[in-house]
Amino acid sequence: MTDGSGVVRIGSQVCIRDIDGDATFRIVEPEYADAMADRVSAHSPLGRALLGSRVGDRVRFRAPGGVLAVTVVDVQHVRTDFGDWATITSRPARSEAYGRVDQARR
Secondary structure, X not given: XXXXXXXXOOOOEEEEEEOOEEEEEEEEOHHHOEHHXXXXXXXXXXXXHHOOOEOOOEEEEEEOOEEEEEEEEEEEOEOOOOOOHHXXXXXXXXXXXXXXXXXXXX
16 A cells, blocks of 8 residues: 655655666665665765655755765655554565574573
C-alpha cells in the first residue's frame, strides 16, 4: 500500500534519473544505510538533498566528484503496522527451530 503524498522522506523508495540513467533506492536512517542493498542514508549528501523533494524536481548535491544533479522520477511510500520498515527488513528472520534451540540453551 502506498500513500499519495509524493514527497521524499525517510523510508521513501525513490527513483532518480541522471546522465547515467535511472537508479532506485530507499532513503533510510544512517544506521540502516547499505549501498549493496540500495539503501541511502538520509544524512548523506544525496539523501539530504532529496528529502522534501517531489516527482519532477531537479536536485543538486555535492559529491566527491563535484556538484551533481538528479531528477526525481518516482516516489513510493510503503506503510506498515509493524513499525520501522528498516528494523524489520534489516534483521534476519529467526526460524521457529532456531528459536527453540536458542531458548533451550538458556
